[in-house]
Each structure stands twice: as C-alpha cells, then as structure tokens.
Amino acid sequence: MNLISHEFLLLFVSLTLAAYYWLTKTPRQKMFFLLAISYLFYSLAGWQFIPILFGLSLATYALAKWNKFGWGVLLNLAALILFKYWNFGIENLNLIFSLLHVKLSILNLGLPLGLSFFIFKHIGYLYDIQQKRYSPAVDFWTFAAFSAYFPQISAGPLSSYKDTASQFNSLPNKLSSEQVTSGLISISLGLAKKILIADTLNTMLTSPVNTVNGFSGLIPAWYLVIAYAAQLYFDFSGYTDLMLGISQLLGIRLPQNFNNPYLANNPAEFWERWHMSLSNWFRIYLFAPLSRSFLRKWGSEKREQAQYTANLITMSLVGLWHGAGWNFILWGAYHGILLNLGAMWKRTNRQIHPLAEKSIFLFFILIGWALFMGQSAEYLTHLFTQLFGFGGLGARDLLLNLFKNNATLALIFAIPITFSGVAESANLEKQIHGNKFALIALGMLAALCILLIDDQIVNHFIYIQF
Amino acid sequence: MSKKTYTFLLLCAALSQITYRTYWVNFMDAVSRPVLHFSDYMIVTEEFRSLGLLLSLCIFFGALFFFRSPGLNQKISDNKFWHFGFLGILFFLSATVIYANPQGRFPWNKHANYIELEVRSRKPDLYKKLEHTPDLVLLGSSVSFLVPMNYFEEKWDIQAFNMSVNGGGPVDFVNLINIIKKTSPDSKMPAIIMVEILSPSLSFNNLEQTPIEYIPEMSSISQQISAIWKTISSTFRFNSLSDSLFTLFIVDKGRWDIVTTLTGNGTMIKNEEDVKDKQYRKSVEKDAVLMDELQSCESLDGTGKLALEKLVQLSHEYKFSLVVYRTPVNQDFYTFSNFKPSKYSGCAQKFDQYIEGIAAQNPNMFFKDLSQYSPIAAGGKEIYRDTHHLTTRGNILLLDALDNEIESAIQWARKNR
Numbered sequence: 001m002n003l004i005s006h007e008f009l010l011l012f013v014s015l016t017l018a019a020y021y022w023l024t025k026t027p028r029q030k031m032f033f034l035l036a037i038s039y040l041f042y043s044l045a046g047w048q049f050i051p052i053l054f055g056l057s058l059a060t061y062a063l064a065k066w067n068k069f070g071w072g073v074l075l076n077l078a079a080l081i082l083f084k085y086w087n088f089g090i091e092n093l094n095l096i097f098s099l100l101h102v103k104l105s106i107l108n109l110g111l112p113l114g115l116s117f118f119i120f121k122h123i124g125y126l127y128d129i130q131q132k133r134y135s136p137a138v139d140f141w142t143f144a145a146f147s148a149y150f151p152q153i154s155a156g157p158l159s160s161y162k163d164t165a166s167q168f169n170s171l172p173n174k175l176s177s178e179q180v181t182s183g184l185i186s187i188s189l190g191l192a193k194k195i196l197i198a199d200t201l202n203t204m205l206t207s208p209v210n211t212v213n214g215f216s217g218l219i220p221a222w223y224l225v226i227a228y229a230a231q232l233y234f235d236f237s238g239y240t241d242l243m244l245g246i247s248q249l250l251g252i253r254l255p256q257n258f259n260n261p262y263l264a265n266n267p268a269e270f271w272e273r274w275h276m277s278l279s280n281w282f283r284i285y286l287f288a289p290l291s292r293s294f295l296r297k298w299g300s301e302k303r304e305q306a307q308y309t310a311n312l313i314t315m316s317l318v319g320l321w322h323g324a325g326w327n328f329i330l331w332g333a334y335h336g337i338l339l340n341l342g343a344m345w346k347r348t349n350r351q352i353h354p355l356a357e358k359s360i361f362l363f364f365i366l367i368g369w370a371l372f373m374g375q376s377a378e379y380l381t382h383l384f385t386q387l388f389g390f391g392g393l394g395a396r397d398l399l400l401n402l403f404k405n406n407a408t409l410a411l412i413f414a415i416p417i418t419f420s421g422v423a424e425s426a427n428l429e430k431q432i433h434g435n436k437f438a439l440i441a442l443g444m445l446a447a448l449c450i451l452l453i454d455d456q457i458v459n460h461f462i463y464i465q466f
Numbered sequence: 467m468s469k470k471t472y473t474f475l476l477l478c479a480a481l482s483q484i485t486y487r488t489y490w491v492n493f494m495d496a497v498s499r500p501v502l503h504f505s506d507y508m509i510v511t512e513e514f515r516s517l518g519l520l521l522s523l524c525i526f527f528g529a530l531f532f533f534r535s536p537g538l539n540q541k542i543s544d545n546k547f548w549h550f551g552f553l554g555i556l557f558f559l560s561a562t563v564i565y566a567n568p569q570g571r572f573p574w575n576k577h578a579n580y581i582e583l584e585v586r587s588r589k590p591d592l593y594k595k596l597e598h599t600p601d602l603v604l605l606g607s608s609v610s611f612l613v614p615m616n617y618f619e620e621k622w623d624i625q626a627f628n629m630s631v632n633g634g635g636p637v638d639f640v641n642l643i644n645i646i647k648k649t650s651p652d653s654k655m656p657a658i659i660m661v662e663i664l665s666p667s668l669s670f671n672n673l674e675q676t677p678i679e680y681i682p683e684m685s686s687i688s689q690q691i692s693a694i695w696k697t698i699s700s701t702f703r704f705n706s707l708s709d710s711l712f713t714l715f716i717v718d719k720g721r722w723d724i725v726t727t728l729t730g731n732g733t734m735i736k737n738e739e740d741v742k743d744k745q746y747r748k749s750v751e752k753d754a755v756l757m758d759e760l761q762s763c764e765s766l767d768g769t770g771k772l773a774l775e776k777l778v779q780l781s782h783e784y785k786f787s788l789v790v791y792r793t794p795v796n797q798d799f800y801t802f803s804n805f806k807p808s809k810y811s812g813c814a815q816k817f818d819q820y821i822e823g824i825a826a827q828n829p830n831m832f833f834k835d836l837s838q839y840s841p842i843a844a845g846g847k848e849i850y851r852d853t854h855h856l857t858t859r860g861n862i863l864l865l866d867a868l869d870n871e872i873e874s875a876i877q878w879a880r881k882n883r
Contacts, residue, residue, distance in 0.1 A: 006699035181545040188548075192526045196519065406519060413523045422530050432529070436547040441529035443551025448522040451559060451704045 001044040003154065003242070003464075004194055005455050012041070017249055021173070030171040034145050034250065041150040042113060049112035052079065057147040060122040061140050069130040076119045076126075083109055084116060088324030113464070114153040116321060120281055121147060125161045127285050134162040142168055151247040155239055155463040157257040157277035164252065172251040179248060181439070185432070186245030186425040188442040191449035193238030193423075197410045199459045201231040204407035205373075209398070212382045217394025221386035222366075223402055229369045230414040232462060233261065236275070239461040241425045256426055262365070262418050265357050267335065267342040270365065278318070287314040307343065312336035327374040334368055560701045566710035571697045586631045590645050592732055593627060599650045600731070601879075602872075605639045606630035606662030609793050609854055613861040615731040621865070622872060627656075628732030636668055636773035643780050655784040657879035658872070661777065663792050664854065666810075666817035666837075667763030668770025736858075741847050747802055749852040754803040757795070757853040763813040766820060774821075778828055785883050787875035788831040790821060791868055794842040799853040830878050832871040839867055 001008050016037050024030045043050055056079055063072035081089075090104045097103065125143075129136050137143035146165040152158075175183075208214045210224055240257040247254045261274035271279045287310050294306035312333065319332015370387060374380035385391060402408060417423050422431050432438035564572060601624035604610055610630035618626035629642055639661060647655060700706050727735040741749075781788045792814075800807055818835055825833040836842070842849055842856070842863050849860035856864065865872070 006702055007695070010699070010702065011695075177545050181548060184545060184548045184552075188529075192522070196522050196526055200519065409519070409523070413527055417527070417530060420530065428530065438529050439545070439547035440551035441525050443548040443553075444555045445522060445525045445529055445551075446548075447552045447555040447559075448525065450556065450702055451707065452519065452522065454703060454705065455699055 001041065002455075002459075003239070003461060004191075004199075004453060004459060006450070006453060007455070009191075009450060009453075013246055020250060025173065027169055027171040030251075031142060031145050031168045034149065034168075034171075035141060038145065038148040038150040038153065042148060042153060045113040045154075046110065049110070052083075052112050052115075053118065053148055054144070056119065056122060057144045058140065060126060060147075061137060061143045064126055064129045064136050067130075069126045072126040073123050076122045080116060080119050082107075083111055085320075085324050114155065117156050117158060118147050118153060120158055120278075121161070124158070124281060124285055128160060128162070137161065137165065149247075149252075151243040151250070151252075152254060154243075155236070155461060156275075157240055157243075157255050158281050159255050159277065163255070167252045175249065175251060179251075182425075182429050183245045183248035184446070185429050185439075185442060186241045186248060188245075188446040188449075189423075189425050189428055190238045190240070190242030190245060192445050193234040193241065194459075194461070195449045195452050197414045197417075198231050198235035198238055200410035201227045201234070201407050201414070202459055204402070204405050205231060209401070212379050215394070215398060216382075216386055216391040217398065218386060218389045218392070219394040220398055220402060221383060221391075221394075225366050225370045225373070225383075225387065227407060227411055228373045229262075229366055230411060230418065232369065232372075233258075233418065234414060235462045237424065239463060244425060256424065258424055260418075260421050260424060260427075262362065263358075263421060264361065265354065266346070266361060267338040267364075270361070271335075271339070278321070282314050282318055286317065287311070290314065304343075304347075308340045311339045311343075315339060322372075327371055327380065331368055331371040334371060338364055338368070556702065559707050562714075563701050563706040563710045566713045568706065568709035568713040571700065588728060589629050589631055589732055590642070590649070592728060592730065593629060593646065594649045594651075596627065596651050596730075598625070599652050599654050600625040600627040600656050601876075602626040602658040602660060603646060603656045604628050604630055604660045604662070604732075605634065605642055606660075607634040607664045608632050609664055609856060610634075610662045610861070611734040612736060612856060612858050613733065613865070614858055615729075615733045617862060617865055621869075622876060624658075624876065626731065628734075630662065630732075634662075635665065636663075636770045636777065640773050640776050640780070643777065643784075647784065655786055657883055658787050658789060658875045659777075659781065660789045660868075660872075660875075661791070663790060663817075663821075665760040666792065666814045667760070667767055668774065668817070669763065669767035741851070743847070746847040746850075746852075747798075750796065750798050750802045750850075753853040754799060754805065757799055758803075758805050758809075760854075761795070761810040761813060763816070766813075766816055771820070775824070778824060778831060781828070781830055785879075786830070787878040787882075788828075789868065789871045789875045790825070790831065790833045791871070792817070792835045792837045793854060793856070794836045794839045794864070796850040796853050797840075797843045798846060798850070830875075830882070832874050834868060834871050836864065836867055842867070 001012065020030060020033055020037075024033045039050065039053075042053060056076060059075055060072050063069065063075070086109075087106050090106055094103055125137075128134060137146075142165050143161070145168060146161055149164065152164075204210065205224065205228055209220075215221065215224065237258040244254050244256070255277050257275055257277050259273040259276065261270055264270035264273050290313060291306050291310035294309055295303065298306055313336075315336030316329055316332045318335070319328045319330065322328045322332070367387075370383055371380070374383065422428050432442070602618060604613060604615070604626065606613075607630060610628065613628055613630070615626040615628050618624050629646070631638060631642070634642075643659070650656070729735060778788065799805065814835075814837060821833050825831045842860055845860060845863070849857055849863065851857060
C-alpha cells in the first residue's frame with residue numbers, strides 16, 4: 001500500500017484508530033488487534049511474503065527460547081542474503097565465470113517489504129537475550145506483534161524488543177490531549193516534508209535532466225546533488241515523523257531517527273544524527289563486538305587500528321545494507337574512511353573555525369550522496385566530472401529550466417528548514433507548545449497536504465526499498 | 467537566520483514562482499483563443515496545484531518559524547486548534563468540490579461540467595433517450611469521439627450510435643453492454659457492436675475511469691466499492707478543487723465555452739480549425755509518454771483479457787456480431803520522440819495472436835489490426851490531433867478501411883438474428 005495515499009491516510013489509519021479505541025479494551029486485546037492489523041498491512045504489500053515474516057518470527061522466538069542464538073542469527077542472515085543479496089552475488093560471479101562460459105541463474109524471488117528491518121530487529125533480539133540484557137519474550141504473539149508492528153515494518157525506525165514490546169503491556173484506552181497533539185504534530189510535519197518538499201524535488205530528480213545526457217556543468221551537477229541530499233533527508237525523516245505520529249496515536253512511542261543531521265560538525269556526529277536507530281544497531285551489534293575482537297587479537301597497543309578497521313568494515317556493511325550495489329558499498333566505505341579521518345583529526349587537537357569545519361564536512365557529505373545517487377558507472381563518472389568543473393558552468397537553457405522548475409521553489413524552502421534546527425518533530429513540538437496559531441497552521445498544513453496527494457502518482461518513500 | 471532573511475527568501479521563492487509561470491504558460495496565446503482545449507485547462511489545473519504548493523510551503527514555513535511560541539515547555543490545554551485547522555480547511559475545500567461537481571461524480575448537475583469526463587455519464591443518458599435501438603453501437607475510447615455516425619447510414623444504410631467514452635477499455639465495454647441491454651428503447655440488442663482497442667496491453671489503469679463505474683448498472687460489487695472510493699478520494703484532491711473553481715467562476719459565468727457538444731447519435735462536435743505545425747507537434751510530444759505506456763507491455767492485462775472474453779460470451783448470449791479493431795498510431799509519434807516502433811512489436815504481437823485466436827473460434831467476430839495502416843498512420847496533422855486522436859477525416863478513412871469487416875458483421879447479423 002502506498003503510504004502517501006488517501007487510501008492509507010484517510011481509510012487505513014482512520015479505521016485502525018477507530019477500531020483500536022472502540023473495539024478493544026484491554027492491553028492484550030489491543031496487542032492482538034495490532035498484530036492482526038500489522039499482518040493485514042503486510043499482506044497488502046504482498047501476501048505471498050506473509051509466510052516469510054511469520055516463519056522468521058516464529059523461528060527467532062523459538063531459537064531464542066532454546067538458547068540457539070547462533071542458529072537464529074544464521075537463519076535470519078540466510079533469508080536476508082537469499083532475498084536481498086543473492087542476485088547481486090550471482091551477477092558478480094557471472095562476470096567472473098563468463099571467462100569460463102559458465103552462467104549461474106538469477107532468482108526472481110522479489111523483495112519482501114521491510115525485510116532488512118524486521119531481520120535486524122530479530123538479530124538484535126537474539127543478541128540481547130544471549131547477552132542477558134533483558135528477559136526473553138513471554139509469549140510468541142507479543143514477539144510477533146513486535147516483529148510485524150506496521151508503523152515500523154516498512155522502513156523502521158529500528159527499536160529493541162525491550163523498548164517496544166514493554167509498551168504492549170500498558171497500551172492505553174485513552175490518550176491525553178498532549179499525546180494526541182504530539183502525534184498530530186508529527187504527522188503534519190511528516191506529510192509536509194514528504195509531499196511538499198521531497199516529492200517536489202523528486203519530479204526533478206527522476207526527470208530526464210538527471211541522466212548522463214540530461215545535464216552538464218558545475219551548477220546543474222551541484223544543484224542535483226544538493227536536491228538529492230535534501231530529498232533523502234526530507235523523504236526519510238518525513239516517513240519517520242509520519243510513522244512516529246501514527247504510532248504515538250496508538251499509544252506506542254518509537255525512537256527518534258533524525259536529529260538535524262546536516263548541522264553535524266564531523267562524521268561521527270553525523271552518524272549520531274542521521275538514521276540514528278540503524279547507526280545504533282550497527283554500533284551495538286557489529287562495531288562493538290568487532291572492535292572488541294580486534295583488540296583481543298591485536299592487543300591494546302593497536303587500539304586505534306582496531307577502531308579504524310572496525311569502522312571501515314561496519315560502514316561498508318552499512319553501505320551494503322542500503323542496497324545490493326557497488327555504489328552503496330563504495331558510499332559505505334567512503335563514510336568509513338571519513339569516520340577514520342575525523343577520528344585522526346580529533347586526535348591532533350587542532351581547531352578551525354566552526355563554520356569552516358561545518359562547511360568542509362558538508363562538502364564531504366554531499367560528495368558521499370553523489371556516490372549514493374549513482375545509477376551506473378557511466379552516470380557516476382559523468383556526475384563527478386561535472387561536480388569538479390570539467391564541463392563548464394552549465395548551459396543557459398538548462399539553468400533556466402532548473403530555475404523555472406517547482407523543485408527550485410521547494411529547495412529554497414528546504415535549505416533554511418534543514419539548517420533551522422526545528423525540522424524534527426521532537427524539537428518542533430517543544431517550540432510550538434502552547435501556540436494556538438502554530439497548531440492551526442499545522443492542521444491546515446496537514447489538510448493541504450492531503451489535498452495535494454494525487455493517488456494516480458505513486459511516490460514511495462525511498463528507504464522502503466532498502 | 468533572522469525573520470527578515472526568511473521573509474526575503476520567501477519573496478525570492480514567490481518571485482521564482484511568478485517567473486516560472488510567465489515562462490511556462492504563454493498567457494497571451496491562451497487568452498486570445500476563444501475555445502480552451504483539453505490541454506489548456508490542464509495547464510490551469512497545474513497552475514492551481516503549483517499555487518497550492520506555494521501556499522502550503524508558506525504555511526509550513528510559517529508554522530515552523532513565525533508562529534512559534536517564545537516560551538518553551540508551556541502546557542497546552544487540548545488539541546482542538548489542530549483539529550480546527552485540519553477539519554476546517556478540509557471541510558471547506560471538499561464542500562466546494564462536492565457542490566460544484568466538476569467531474570460529474572455526484573448525481574447532480576447544478577453547474578455545467580466542462581471537462582470531457584462528463585462524456586462517460588452523458589453517453590448512457592443519450593442512449594436511453596433514443597427512440598429505437600440502433601443497428602450498430604461503437605464502443606471505444608476518446609479516439610472514437612469524432613467518428614461520424616451518419617456515415618454508417620450513408621455507406622451501409624444502418625443506424626449507428628457512438629458510445630465511446632474517455633479512456634474506454636474492455637472493462638468499460640462490458641459495463642456498457644450491460645447498460646445497453648437494460649436501457650435499449652425497444653428491449654432489443656443492437657445487431658453489431660464495434661470495439662475500438664487503443665492499448666494492445668488491454669490495461670487502462672493510467673486513464674481516468676471513474677464516472678462510468680458508479681453508474682448503478684455496473685456488474686461487480688468490487689467495482690462499485692472501488693468507484694465509491696475513487697469518488698471520495700478525488701473529492702480530497704487539489705485537482706478537483708481547481709476544476710471546481712474553474713467550473714464555478716469561469717465556465718459557469720459563460721467566460722469560457724468549452725462544454726463538449728454531442729449529437730443525438732453520440733458523435734462529438736469539435737471545432738477542427740486549422741492547426742499550426744508547431745501546435746500539432748507540441749500536442750504529439752505532450753502525449754508521447756502516455757502513448758508509450760499504452761503500447762508497452764510484458765504480458766497482456768489479465769482483467770482486460772477476462773473482459774474481452776466476457777464480451778465475446780455476451781455476443782453469443784445476445785446474438786450480436788463483433789467488429790474489433792486496433793487504431794492506427796500516428797507515425798509522427800515516432801518521428802517527434804525518441805520512441806522506436808520496435809519497442810512495441812512484442813506487445814502488439816501478443817495481442818494480435820490472442821485476439822486472432824479468439825476470432826478464429828467465433829464466426830461472429832471480425833478483427834482487423836490497423837495499428838500500422840499507413841494511409842492513416844502517415845497522414846500527419848490532417849488525420850491526427852495528437853499521437854492517437856483522429857480528426858473527422860481520419861475517422862472516415864478508418865471506417866473505409868474497416869469496410870469488409872463491417873459488411874461481414876452485417877451479413878452475419880442478418881443471417882443469424
């Protein structure tokens with residue numbers, strides 16, 4: 001189901017909320033209702049993948065109960081590899097085997113919605129139980145509801161079983177006015193970010209302009225990269241705000257995923273502000289065990305090397321997580337190098353002007369997004385040639401075309417909003433509490449956004465594909 | 467940044483929007499033309515959407531920066547203010563859409579509908595008003611709007627009715643047959659049904675289909691539910707709002723005469739003034755993407771196939787002969803765009819194989835693929851209005867090309883009814 005459609009917003013969410021508060025009374029009933037509605041939501045995205053979600057949830061729950069944590073992790077990883085990375089691996093092997101005239105066949109399995117998100121929740125659960133961080137799930141149904149919880153399943157935010165499932169025991173019959181307002185603010189902000197900015201920028205980024213033959217010159221190249229950086233942020237943080245708001249109206253608080261990432265001063269801070277729940281996951285479940293194992297192997301005198309190597313491996317895998325493509329791996333490794341360079345710079349104790357520091361870092365982030373947006377090697381080569389000025393400034397007609405486009409209008413608004421520090425729902429909520437005009441404006445905004453939705457045009461959230 | 471800087475940026479944004487409009491819409495050209503064609507009012511709609519976007523962006527900006535409270539951690543009493551804004555604007559705007567009913571989705575017509583979508587509800591109404599059942603009924607898409615039905619009387623001495631509707635596809639045709647069956651004046655079915663197929667994929671999802679589906683004569687409950695839902699969701703769209711404003715303030719006040727005229731036999735009357743080369747080329751280029759979508763497919767649409775088979779089944783049940791044909795694609799579509807004819811041959815082949823298979827098994831069915839018929843396809847602006855819509859002259863050539871099939875269908879009907 002398209003999350004930005006009248007069908008989802010006016011029908012699915014409204015009916016779910018109405019039934020949730022009118023038909024169910026006890027927390028247990030509500031939990032079962034959430035489980036049923038989450039599976040209904042999942043089936044609308046592809047009913048054939050229901051057995052995958054159910055089977056993996058059941059296996060994870062059972063293997064954790066029997067203390068077979070390694071098997072649980074292996075099973076989940078096997079499913080992830082099979083559905084998400086198998087074809088990528090085969091395509092690369094075929095390139096090598098083509099010399100031997102051997103061709104392995106591609107599997108057309110399709111990608112289940114939110115596969116990597118629910119699998120990461122499962123792996124986190126198995127690891128936490130093994131480390132005795134909290135007790136295992138009391139019953140399978142609570143675990144299944146945690147695994148399939150619909151505001152989370154498409155693209156996160158990732159949360160631990162302890163944080164989310166513990167709230168299933170105290171699901172409210174009535175929400176306070178503050179909770180409702182907070183949820184509605186999140187929804188309004190999420191819709192505005194997605195519909196007004198991300199989707200408007202998308203019209204330019206998916207147009208023939210953003211192709212190898214579509215643009216040339218320094219200004220158009222930077223325009224496209226900046227537009228892409230803004231689109232990614234507004235699209236994904238818009239999704240998060242929308243889902244946080246819906247979840248809050250169901251009485252469940254999910255973790256924040258963004259904290260003004262483009263205000264970061266250095267690579268480490270960026271990853272504390274961008275896709276926070278995924279960064280945390282990789283920090284806890286991959287980086288920490290990895291660096292500990294390197295330390296054990298190499299000794300404490302090689303602490304820095306252990307950190308750098310763990311950074312590089314973790315970030316390359318973060319890249320791979322985003323998609324089965326070399327550009328994503330390259331982007332991840334690039335961020336690993338940036339993190340290491342950032343750590344080295346910090347150790348020198350040198351200081352530069354904060355604005356210069358921010359600007360230099362922002363430049364590197366944008367170069368990273370240029371890697372991320374690479375559709376092909378040919379496109380990447382073209383984009384980087386233009387970004388570094390090897391194609392002139394840009395033809396007059398193209399510049400005029402860019403200027404005339406609605407995307408420019410969206411970008412003019414997007415840039416100050418990005419750097420304002422109030423663009424996250426948590427911050428905004430604090431800022432506008434008690435101001436009735438701001439609340440009316442946000443209500444009007446939500447209504448206008450709903451009026452702007454065109455059900456004929458499907459603009460999925462970008463991170464849903466990851 | 468200070469509020470002054472923000473205000474300056476907002477002004478820049480507004481300025482860029484105005485510049486954009488000036489470049490985009492050739493305003494002087496638009497006002498100098500007495501009749502606003504379909505493509506032109508689309509521009510009005512898009513303009514309104516852009517202004518809606520600008521308004522929304524300003525409110526977004528305002529809510530973030532201008533209305534924020536100076537004090538933090540203040541308690542709010544309730545969420546009624548959010549509701550006031552949300553429900554207030556939604557109620558006001560949707561009420562306007564429902565009242566104006568610009569797309570004929572609601573069962574009242576206080577104001578003149580100005581868009582061609584109304585054809586979907588007007589054609590069945592016209593059919594009900596006929597004194598006698600016609601010998602032939604033409605089912606098709608907007609491509610067939612200008613087919614002159616009097617020509618059937620001149621050439622084959624039969625009465626004909628044009629029941630083609632916007633975006634008409636196989637599913638609509640089945641619904642229309644049911645309507646014809648129930649509303650034919652002397653309770654008898656026409657002897658011949660002509661079916662125009664625009665898209666070989668048989669999928670018409672990218673075209674507007676709503677109004678006909680909410681006609682009560684529809685066959686399936688799921689279609690009715692989907693039609694009701696489409697009506698509700700279209701009520702909450704900026705496009706409908708702009709259509710409403712256009713209906714209420716421009717069309718209704720007689721400032722723009724673009725209500726489509728239909729004759730009693732369903733033929734549309736259109737002002738076919740001389741089209742300039744530049745204008746014609748623009749129209750072809752504008753529709754190129756749609757044409758590309760309509761012609762492309764990996765496999766034939768399952769629902770479309772079912773509907774076509776249902777149509778054949780109905781032809782036996784009601785004893786009428788079927789003439790099915792594919793319309794010619796304007797060759798200028800390939801000339802003016804980067805699309806190559808070879809891209810579509812796979813889909814076309816699948817369709818031809820499929821339909822020829824059915825025709826071979828059903829003696830009352832006559833099929834002709836005219837998609838590459840060069841006397842029409844290479845005719846340029848004398849024959850085409852854009853990539854696929856034919857002029858009256860083009861339609862006459864098309865009927866001539868179908869002479870054998872129509873003649874055979876008449877013979878079959880005379881023999882078997």
